[in-house]
Amino acid sequence: MVVLLSDGTREDLCLVADERLGDDRIATLVFPRRLDVHRIDLYDQAGDLLDEPPPSPL
Numbered sequence: 001m002v003v004l005l006s007d008g009t010r011e012d013l014c015l016v017a018d019e020r021l022g023d024d025r026i027a028t029l030v031f032p033r034r035l036d037v038h039r040i041d042l043y044d045q046a047g048d049l050l051d052e053p054p055p056s057p058l
Contacts, residue, residue, distance in 0.1 A: 001027055004039040 001013040015025035031037075042050040 001043070002041045003029055003037055004041075005031055006036040006038050009035075 001015055003011045003013060005011065009031075011029055011031070013027040013029055015027050018024075018026055044050055
């Protein structure tokens with residue numbers, strides 16, 4: 001997962017498994033309140049950009 005912040009900062013995040021979530025993965029990003037998230041890109045295991053996020057089972 002790659003997050004682009006409003007100041008142009010790019011944050012590469014690793015999604016981590018949590019057995020309580022089943023097949024879902026989580027990531028945490030802490031950033032200054034003055035910034036906004038402008039874009040989130042998801043990549044598959046091969047490093048290819050996913051066009052759409054996978055459907056949520058909820």
